[in-house]
Amino acid sequence: MKNTMPKNLVVILLLLPILARSQAKLSGRVTDEKQAALGWANVMLLDSTGKIASGTTSKEDGSFELQYRTGSFTLRISAVGYIDFRNALLLRGDTSLGNIALRADTKSLSEVSIIRRRKLVQFTPGGLVFDVQNSVAASGGNAVNALSSAPGVIVENNTVSMLGKGASRVMVDGRMVELSGEELMGFLKSIPSADIRNIEVIGNPPAKYQSAGNGGLININLKKGSGNSWKNSTTAAYDQNSYGTLSLSNVLLYNRERFRLSLSGNGQLGHSRVSQRLDTYYPSGLWNLDYTGKQDENKRSGRFALDYDLSKNTSVGVQYFGSRQTPGTSDHTDILIHNASVGLDSVLVNQGTRMLGSTSHTYNAHLVSTLDTMKRILSFDLDYFSFRSGFDNDFRATVFTPQMDFVRNDQSANNNSAQNIDNYSAKVDMEHPVKGLNLTYGAKISSIASSADVRYFNTISGSPVLDPSRSNSFSYRENNQAVYLSGTGNIGTKFGLNLGLRLENTQTTGRSADLARSTKTSYLKLFPTLDITFKASSSHNFSINYGRRINRPGFALLNPFRSYINSNSYSEGNPFLQPSFSDNFDLTHSYKGLIRTELFINRTANGFGPVFTSNSNDNTLVITRENYYKGLDYGLGVTLTNDITPWWQSQTLVYLLGSRTSFINGINANPSDQAHLYLSSNNTLSIGKSTKIQVDYRYHTAYTRGLYSFGNLSSLNLGLRQGMWKEKVSVSLLANDVFNRAYLRNYSSVVNGTRQVYNENNSSRYFRLSFAYSFGNKDIKVKQREFGNDEERRRTN
Structure with missing residues (x-):
């Protein structure tokens, strides 16, 4: 059977390396003051005018990663119940910030009786x-x-x-x-x-x-x-129909x-x-x-x-x-x-x-x-x-x-x-x-x-x-x-x-x-x-x-x-x-x-x-x-x-x-x-x-x-x-x-x-x-590590 590939698709693939222009990655991990992970926090890089240059949300383990163009920025991290974190950064290449601890907003927590939850x-x-x-x-x-x-x-x-x-x-x-x-x-x-x-x-x-x-x-x-x-969860449920x-x-x-x-x-x-x-x-x-x-x-x-x-x-x-x-x-x-x-x-x-x-x-x-x-x-x-x-x-x-x-x-x-x-x-x-480009390839x-x-x-x-x-x-x-x-x-x-x-x-x-x-x-x-x-x-x-x-x-x-x-x-x-x-x-x-x-x-x-x-x-x-x-x-x-x-x-x-x-x-x-x-x-x-x-x-x-x-x-x-x-x-x-x-x-x-x-x-x-x-x-006192790629797949039948 004859298979063809669009010529323009081939050309674009060959041009992928030019996309690398001055792009870099910023990574880190958001925690509370006890080093417990804070998931779903908003992480933003603001340019000199205050506009969002790049942004993401932290994962469940608190980690985050975003791409940016090199230059001067303000890093802003916010989470419900915590005081916003702000810090000026001069970024020239891939940068890891390690753990970033947010302080609890005790005044806000004491006044709010109805708490906003993370998005469904x-x-x-x-x-x-x-x-x-x-x-x-x-x-x-x-x-x-x-x-x-x-x-x-x-x-x-x-x-x-x-x-x-x-x-x-x-x-x-x-x-x-x-x-x-x-x-x-x-x-x-x-x-x-x-x-x-x-x-x-x-x-x-x-x-x-x-x-x-x-x-x-x-x-x-x-x-x-x-x-x-470590965490253990036990669930018992009863369903009633006919x-x-x-x-x-x-x-x-x-x-x-x-x-x-x-x-x-x-x-x-x-x-x-x-x-x-x-x-x-x-x-x-x-x-x-x-x-x-x-x-x-x-x-x-x-x-x-x-x-x-x-x-x-x-x-x-x-x-x-x-x-x-x-x-x-x-x-x-x-x-x-x-x-x-x-x-x-x-x-x-x-x-x-x-x-x-x-x-x-x-x-x-x-x-x-x-x-x-x-x-x-x-x-x-x-x-x-x-x-x-x-x-x-x-x-x-x-x-x-x-x-x-x-x-x-x-x-x-x-x-x-x-x-x-x-x-x-x-x-x-x-x-x-x-630099600025992420390639993935493989075989199965x-x-x-x-x-x-x-x-x-x-x-x-x-x-x-x-x-x-x-x-x-x-x-x-x-x-x-x-x-x-x-x-x-x-x-x-x-x-x-x-x-x-x-x-x-x-x-x-x-x-x-x-x-x-x-x-x-x-x-x-x-x-x-x-x-x-x-x-x-x-x-x-x-x-x-x-x-x-x-x-x-x-x-x-x-x-x-x-x-x-x-x-x-x-x-x-x-x-x-x-x-x-x-x-x-x-x-x-x-x-x-x-x-x-x-x-x-x-x-x-x-x-x-x-x-x-x-x-x-x-x-x-x-x-x-x-x-x-x-x-x-x-x-x-x-x-x-x-x-x-x-x-x-x-x-x-x-x-x-x-x-x-x-x-x-x-x-x-x-x-x-x-x-x-x-x-x-x-x-x-x-x-x-x-x-x-x-x-x-x-x-x-x-x-x-x-x-x-x-x-x-x-x-x-x-x-x-x-x-x-x-x-x-x-x-x-x-x-x-x-x-x-x-x-x-x-x-x-x-x-x-x-x-x-x-x-x-x-x-x-x-x-x-x-x-x-x-x-x-949640407070096992050990050195915090970063785990690699979770992506694993198989075809089962």
Whole structure:
């Protein structure tokens, strides 16, 4: 396959070194008078006229780093509850200020009874950072709850996506998680929110990240603890919907000099309600399917991370994460079968049990070394991931008259499967700053093997009889080799530029043993990224972003086996699915960090997804996966972030979204597109020193995109958190989706002239009570050190 690279992109890359002009870095660490880290402090360099020449906020460990042009400045550092720090500086090159201690403003603290908290959301040039620790809605929950609370992140139908931009890939601590669908949701539910520091939403990821994900990347950062301290947090939570669940988690963080340790464990017991409805309008009459299930929510997980500094410049570390889940269900399905005159002909009742189980293990070993005084940082990572899952479904279908008199046993079967996934990867990354320019480059290789075995036994006679036509063994292997190069620098004082190129070579092989069929693919693709920023003034900032992405189908979608949902419907994969590609363009404007306006256009080629096809001959519903469309998604949105008072933080998003779709494979359906409005409002009220109230609302109108139509959706969440005993104890209460309107509604399509309308409401409305207790010591008296690069990644599937 022919690959080309725009000539102007090559020219710009070659010109990156000229961006070095008189640029330097200023770094340091903000602390209080006891040398405890002060995160989220404002750090600014003011020029001779008092205007901001450069600025940033300190990280959670108090550290900060910013770029500037050489000259004379005034350094100003401010934090709520502390006296502003000011100091004149003559800066001629890279400068480290070490620790900068702020003095407490005792007068201010004694007079203020309502204290302003750190921001729940902070915008970055390519996205935003959501502070999970500061969210009442995420308290006592898991990673799925935390993602659902992040602005602009949509978690629906077992898919994580960015607003208007399609499915996103999820990372944990910078390492890719390539599980999808129910497997991804299960994995994320095993991560307690108490173990999460923040969530990065990256709309246009730089070249050092893998090119996967049409809708960008979402990175879940786990807690690592501040320097020279230890902390233990225990959280217990109870959720009540139709059924109840009880969870318990513990997180221990210990950092001292060269040694950094993180330990966490999480367990959950209980049940949740599963409810689905599918109306299929066959020519012979309407079929109303109502499914209810009681699903086990039993899971346990644990994490271990250890880092050790071999020297001042070199550290090594290992990390492990494991989880075990058994989300079995007791199922009941009623299918009301009508005739063409809308009269009820019969009732088909499916009853059964599904025993599910999955186990995952993730291992990582890494080395990070600062090579010289230029701060060139070299890092190595080795990763291994294993995923094992099993599925055992017993069901029986019985036909009744409309008066519920027994007619016959229509079907009885056992459908079981097992899936094994192993992933090995190795990567090397180099951060190579030169004067005024930061280069990063690296390489990665990965190998993924998946095997699945599905068996269908007919049990209507009382003894299981294997049905070879509904059974299959499938194996899949994928190898990927990638190299990348990116450069970041400034052009004068107004412009910033980030250019990147990533080259990926992929080979795949899929084989169906029972069908005696193999498929092989091989492709070499180039993925450029471009980010241009323009600082028009101290109040106005602009940025233009472009990135090319790839969306590879998950293993389950490639497996051609049939998984029976009930006696007359099943889902099957497609071994011939090909990846889709997208080109993403974004233009954003920010005004004083308060108003952010975004215009985006995403073009998708060879898009794939589920297709609901009904067979009117035997009234069977089949869910397949196909490359069936190409499309254009676009949107215009405004985000207003406003501190209405020092104690009331508010953020409001309003987006107008649209699409244009065409079908590419002769599917017997007509595309349709309709624009829709999305809005959300997140409000956090900090009352007194220890009380926090959160009120979140979101809504989108009904719309149509391509093959599918979606109903409107709304959600109102109310939360309260009360701190006690000097914030060592907190009690949280959450009412999620108060009016029970945040579920998949009227998800419909028309294929082969048959219309299907689907609704799914899996415990959308629930109430949660959580209790958290934290204790530790932030004043371990040791020499303060700077830890190197935290960036570690892996692709797991």
